[in-house]
Amino acid sequence: MIPAPFAYARPTTVEEALQAVADGGEDVKVLAGGQSLIPVMRLRLAAPETLVDLTRVPELRGVREDGDSLVIGAMTTHADVLTDPLLARYGRLLVQATATVADRQVRRRGTFGGALAHADPAGDLPAVALALDAEFVIAGPGGRRTVGAADFFVDYLTTALAEGELLVEVRLPKLGNDWGVRYEKFNRVAQAWSIVAVAAAVRREGGRIAEARIGLTNMGPTPLRARATEAALVGVDVSLETVTAAAAQAAEGTSPSSDLNAQADYRQHLATVLTRRAVAVAVGL
Incomplete structure (x- = not known):
C-alpha cells in the first residue's frame, strides 16, 4: 500500500530537528532508520501529519x-x-x-x-x-x-x-576484561524477534562472582532485570551448580505474554534455561 500524504522535514542539526517537531502539527513522527515506522505507514496503521527525518543530523551519529x-x-x-x-x-x-x-x-x-x-x-x-x-x-x-x-x-x-x-x-x-558477557537468544526462525533472550554481564574476582547484571527480553511489557538471579550470584563460587541454582530464579517477578509463538509458562522456562547458558559462558564455564 501507499502511505497517506504527509509533510516532510529533513533537519541538519538537533536544534532544527526540535523546531521541526514543534512546528509539525498534532501528529508528528520522527524517522530514524524507519524499519518499524515505514511498514506501519504503508499499511496506514500510522498516518502522521509530519515526518521529521533525522538521517542528515551528523551530531547524532x-x-x-x-x-x-x-x-x-x-x-x-x-x-x-x-x-x-x-x-x-x-x-x-x-x-x-x-x-x-x-x-x-x-x-x-x-x-x-x-x-x-x-x-x-x-x-x-x-x-x-x-x-x-x-x-x-x-x-x-x-x-x-x-x-x-x-x-x-x-x-x-x-x-x-x-x-x-x-x-x-x-x-x-565501559566493561573491561574483568567482565564476561553473553547474549543468548531463542527465536522461532532465523532473523526473527526474540521469543526470549537474556543479556548477561558478570564480573569475577578470583573464583567468585563479584557482580552480575542480567536483562530479560520479552518477559513483560518492558525489558526486565533478573534481580533474584543477580542477587543469588553475588559472592558465590563459580561453578555450574551455583550458576544453575541462581538461574532457576530468573523468571521471578516477570509477566510474559502468551501468543502464537509461545505460552507464558514456556517463556518462563526459557528464561531460566537461557540465563543459565548466558551466565555460564560469561563466567567461563
Whole structure:
C-alpha cells in the first residue's frame, strides 16, 4: 500500500530537528532508520501529519569515550555498532546483541537509538541497555535531561520521551576484561524477534562472582532485570551448580505474554534455561 500524504522535514542539526517537531502539527513522527515506522505507514496503521527525518543530523551519529563511559549517538546504525573499535573493546555485550538483530539490510538502515525509542519488549537492545544501567540523554524545548534505563522504559512501546523531545545519545559503562558477557537468544526462525533472550554481564574476582547484571527480553511489557538471579550470584563460587541454582530464579517477578509463538509458562522456562547458558559462558564455564 501507499502511505497517506504527509509533510516532510529533513533537519541538519538537533536544534532544527526540535523546531521541526514543534512546528509539525498534532501528529508528528520522527524517522530514524524507519524499519518499524515505514511498514506501519504503508499499511496506514500510522498516518502522521509530519515526518521529521533525522538521517542528515551528523551530531547524532558515532561512538566516543567520556571517562568511564561510552557515548553512542542515537542515529548510529546497527552496522556501525558492529564495526566500532571502542565497542569491540568495551561494549561487547551490545555488539553480541546487535549481531542478532534482523538481517544485514535492516542493520544497515536501522539505528541504535531508534530501536531503544521504539521500546518493543521483544527487541534485543532494550534489555542490554537495562542490564548495563544505560543513561538516555534526551533533548527537548527546555534543554537536555538524562534518564536512567530503569525509568526510560515505561510500558509496552512507551518510553519516558515526552512530546517534542528527541533521544540524542545513550551512555553505557565501559566493561573491561574483568567482565564476561553473553547474549543468548531463542527465536522461532532465523532473523526473527526474540521469543526470549537474556543479556548477561558478570564480573569475577578470583573464583567468585563479584557482580552480575542480567536483562530479560520479552518477559513483560518492558525489558526486565533478573534481580533474584543477580542477587543469588553475588559472592558465590563459580561453578555450574551455583550458576544453575541462581538461574532457576530468573523468571521471578516477570509477566510474559502468551501468543502464537509461545505460552507464558514456556517463556518462563526459557528464561531460566537461557540465563543459565548466558551466565555460564560469561563466567567461563
